[in-house]
Amino acid sequence: MMLLVPANPLWPCRPDDHFAAEAQAARAAGFDVAVVDHDALTQGDPLRAVAAVPAGGVAVYRGWMLRSEQYRAFAEALAVRGVTLRTGSDQYRCAHELPGWYHALAAVTPTSTWTTSADRTAFGRARAQLGDGPAVLRDYTKSMKHHWHEAVFVPDLTDATAAWQIAARFLDLRADDFTGGFVLRSFEHFTTAEVRTWWTHGTCALVGAHPDTPNDLPPAEVGLATITPLVAALDLPFVTVDLARRDDGIWRVIELGDGQVSDRPTTINPHDFVAALLTSTLIAKNRR
Template identity: 80%
Template sequence: MMLLVPANPLRPRRPDDHFAPEAHAARAAGIDVAVVDHDALTRDDPQRAVTAVPAGGIAVYRGWMLHSDQYGAFSDALAARGVTLRTSANQYRRAHELPGWYHRLAPVTPTSAWTTSAERTAFDQARMQLGTGAAVLRDYTKSMKHHWHEAAFIPDLTDPTAAWQVAARFLELRADDFTGGFVLRAFERFTTAEVRTWWINGACALVGAHSDTPDDLPPAGLDLSTLTPLVAALDLPFVTIDLAKRDDGIWRVIELGDGQVSDRPTTISPHDFLAALGAGVP
């Protein structure tokens, strides 16, 4: 396995500071490390992005988030050098975008409806499909939870004007980063910080805090028996699943993401993280 991490923008032969601890841990574990130019990837110049990657082998990316199309171009550029990403472009999209994983995890995550555009007519159809009550708004890849009342929380799905005001503000804030379409998720009340679980080839490899709340450690003995067969059925090589306890005591899936672009909390050491990743990926 080879680990690919973003290059430091000021010292392009070195890993980006954010991912340097994982790069150092990988090298200490005997895993080859190469850097990629993240800025070139986002400028649609994937060939330039991978010029420092040695030819041949299987690679895992650990870096900043990429749009699905950018990841696909990244995969193709690496393939031209004989390097195969452990997560294919199709698998990345299915993990990175909610419609790719929702149906498999529907029993354990809030009920959702989505659009394929940013049009108000489509938004209203999804809103009515979801029904009554409150909802949380996002697009295929991200919410604006830090703008909760203005661009995320819809108190009443039956109020079309107020709901669209939230959607319009969401569109304004997401701007060119808006991905896929609107997603409306039925609002559920949660009583804990989120727990981030890391899954390799359908098996849970690590359980830790969410990167936003690294000191809120998960409870011991978290029961994942219901979730495990659902994740295995997704057939995705490396994902994270964020969980929180609902006010009735049931743990629910808040988000599934591709593990390559999910942030590691500081309370999981890079050495433990790379040991789990190295054990699960050939």
């Protein structure tokens, strides 16, 4: 098993500073570590991006977010070198984009509708389909939650003009990073900070804070009983599930993401992270 991390832009043979601690922990745990050129991946030159990766073997990526088509090109370039990413391209898209996982988790996550473009008419249809009341806006992969009132929170779905103003601002902020289409999610009231859980092959391996609130540690009991069989049914190798407790006491899924590109909060030690996740990934792989 090999860990692939982005290269440091200034010292291309070294891991990027953001992932250096995980790379060091992986080496200490006995994993091979190699660097990839993230800029080359995002600029359409995947063969150059993986030029420093040793030939052969199975790899797990821990790095910056990639669009689904970039990840596919990444996987194909690695395959030329005889390297197989543990998470396949279709699995990555399923985890990375909300339409890929939503139906499997619909019972435990806010009701959602989406478009396949940035078209205003399509946005209006999605808005009408969701109904009335407040909603939260995002695209297939990301929200702009740090711009909550101007580009995320839709106070009233029946106010078409105001809702589109929010959508237009979201488009402006996301610019070329806009992915897939608009996603509208029914607004729910939560009473806790988000909790980030890490899963390998349907089993929760680690529970911690969300990277945005690393010091808001999760409570002793996080309700996973209902969620676990639904995550397991997705049959994905390595994912994160972000949860929060709703005001009625029920734990709800805020987001599912591919674990390779989900950030680790600073309050999780990188050695604990590697031990809990990469090692369990290897054990699960050997059992299959």
